[in-house]
Amino acid sequence: MITQLEFILPEFRRGYHLITNIVEKEIEKLPEIGLINIFIKHSSAGLTLNENADPSVRIDFETILNTIVPENQPNYIHTLEGNDDMPAHIKASLIGSSVTIPISNHRLNLGTWQGIYLCEFRNHGGRRKIVATIYE
Amino acid sequence: MITQLEFILPEFRRGYHLITNIVEKEIEKLPEIGLINIFIKHSSAGLTLNENADPSVRIDFETILNTIVPENQPNYIHTLEGNDDMPAHIKASLIGSSVTIPISNHRLNLGTWQGIYLCEFRNHGGRRKIVATIYE
Amino acid sequence: MITQLEFILPEFRRGYHLITNIVEKEIEKLPEIGLINIFIKHSSAGLTLNENADPSVRIDFETILNTIVPENQPNYIHTLEGNDDMPAHIKASLIGSSVTIPISNHRLNLGTWQGIYLCEFRNHGGRRKIVATIYE
Numbered sequence: 001m002i003t004q005l006e007f008i009l010p011e012f013r014r015g016y017h018l019i020t021n022i023v024e025k026e027i028e029k030l031p032e033i034g035l036i037n038i039f040i041k042h043s044s045a046g047l048t049l050n051e052n053a054d055p056s057v058r059i060d061f062e063t064i065l066n067t068i069v070p071e072n073q074p075n076y077i078h079t080l081e082g083n084d085d086m087p088a089h090i091k092a093s094l095i096g097s098s099v100t101i102p103i104s105n106h107r108l109n110l111g112t113w114q115g116i117y118l119c120e121f122r123n124h125g126g127r128r129k130i131v132a133t134i135y136e
Numbered sequence: 137m138i139t140q141l142e143f144i145l146p147e148f149r150r151g152y153h154l155i156t157n158i159v160e161k162e163i164e165k166l167p168e169i170g171l172i173n174i175f176i177k178h179s180s181a182g183l184t185l186n187e188n189a190d191p192s193v194r195i196d197f198e199t200i201l202n203t204i205v206p207e208n209q210p211n212y213i214h215t216l217e218g219n220d221d222m223p224a225h226i227k228a229s230l231i232g233s234s235v236t237i238p239i240s241n242h243r244l245n246l247g248t249w250q251g252i253y254l255c256e257f258r259n260h261g262g263r264r265k266i267v268a269t270i271y272e
Numbered sequence: 273m274i275t276q277l278e279f280i281l282p283e284f285r286r287g288y289h290l291i292t293n294i295v296e297k298e299i300e301k302l303p304e305i306g307l308i309n310i311f312i313k314h315s316s317a318g319l320t321l322n323e324n325a326d327p328s329v330r331i332d333f334e335t336i337l338n339t340i341v342p343e344n345q346p347n348y349i350h351t352l353e354g355n356d357d358m359p360a361h362i363k364a365s366l367i368g369s370s371v372t373i374p375i376s377n378h379r380l381n382l383g384t385w386q387g388i389y390l391c392e393f394r395n396h397g398g399r400r401k402i403v404a405t406i407y408e
Contacts, residue, residue: 002169002170002171002271002272004169004238004240006240006245033274033276033405034274034405035274035309035405035407037171037236037238039236039237039238039245040247041245041246041247041248041250042247042249042250043185043186043187043188043247043249043250044187048365048368048369049315049364049365049369050315050361050364050365051315051316051361052315054350056349056350057350057358057361059349059350060348060349060350060358060361060362061361061362061365063347063348064341064345064348064358064359064362065362067345068204068340068341069200069204073200075199076196076199076200077192077195077196078190078192078193078195078196086193086196086200087200089186089187089193089196089197090196090197090200090201092185092186093184093185093186093197093231093253094230094231094366095365095366096184096232096368097184097185097235097250098235098236098237099369099370100236100309100311100370100372101311101370102276102309102311102403102405104276104278104403109278109311109313109403110313111312111313111314111315111401112313113314113315114313114314114315114369117365129247131238131240131245133169133170133171133238135171135271135274135407136274138305138306138307138407138408140305140374140376142376142381173307173372173374175372175373175374175381176383177381177382177383177384177386178383178385178386179321179322179323179324179383179385179386180323204340205336205340209336209339211335212332212335212336213328213331213332214326214328214329214331214332222329222332222336223336225322225323225329225332225333226332226333226336226337228321228322229320229321229322229333229367229389230366230367232320232368233320233321233371233386234371234372234373236372265383267374267376267381269305269306269307269374271307271407
């Protein structure tokens with residue numbers, strides 16, 4: 001059996017944001033055993049799993065990803081939509097547009113320290129659309 | 137219910153190529169609700185979702201990924217298969233070897249600006265094998 | 273139908289390690305057609321698919337990922353858990369915490385040169401927990 005729901009996140013500022021609670025509230029009920037795919041319908045934002053406790057991790061994510069994919073490089077040609085746009089596309093493909101998480105005992109079977117991150121790569125990305133698909 | 141098909145892409149030159157139409161033609165019929173996993177059977181090419189409109193994005197992908205993973209570095213030891221080989225392996229793991237996409241109303245439920253990219257990291261990668269698995 | 277099992281890997285040293293055989297032994301029986309998701313319950317280790325033959329590839333993985341995400345940078349603030357900790361979190365999100373692989377004819381339908389890598393990003397990561405979920 002498949003269940004699917006689409007929802008829109010609140011707007012987040014550029015950076016890395018824990019959204020595990022938001023996702024769990026939207027989903028309501030999980031099967032005993034299964035798999036959930038959480039998918040973001042955008043090419044300049046991403047979803048990943050990472051450390052859910054210390055906010056300094058999310059700050060360093062912003063610092064380090066900006067170093068790996070710097071803005072304002074003279075050899076970029078896709079620049080019309082802003083200096084943050086092309087780096088956002090690259091980061092989106094490095095991080096990925098969906099996460100797949102096992103469901104066990106009616107819960108997301110994440111590790112103790114894992115949470116779901118919305119990675120907002122644009123300066124003003126707006127509200128992002130999510131599709132959650134659950135198999136049981 | 138599961139459907140699975142394997143197909144071979146035409147040969148693409150090194151770079152980033154929109155293959156959404158090719159994938160849709162191969163698949164033909166999609167269920168009302170489901171999930172598709174598109175998988176590439178290679179370790180020096182990748183699949184990702186990204187901007188489907190402006191070709192300059194795909195050109196900048198090549199520029200930027202080559203900067204993140206440069207060729208011809210003196211500390212690489214896996215060099216027998218060519219200067220493009222080891223960087224291709226790294227890029228393949230950064231980008232990933234499959235994409236999972238929700239299916240809704242018998243269509244790939246992609247965002248307006250999302251398309252499927254074949255990422256060809258080798259200078260002469262040849263024809264690449266794809267496995268598409270559909271759950272409904 | 274869904275099958276799910278959880279198992280713990282032996283401890284691996286920092287680096288990139290082929291674990292295809294270990295995963296296959298744990299799983300025992302695969303359906304004729306399906307999909308397997310292999311998930312790691314940690315935020316400082318990852319799973320990826322890459323070249324399964326030449327060990328020099330795995331050595332270059334360590335060299336190159338350390339160059340992309342260097343340790344000991346003055347602008348990192350999440351440093352209390354060691355110099356290897358914050359880079360490990362970034363690498364985990366670049367590489368990803370799960371791989372999804374098609375199953376065909378009761379086997380993992382990997383390409384000839386593809387194997388499953390455990391990517392151990394910590395100096396002393398300990399034993400890592402895996403959840404395998406199989407759909408048929």
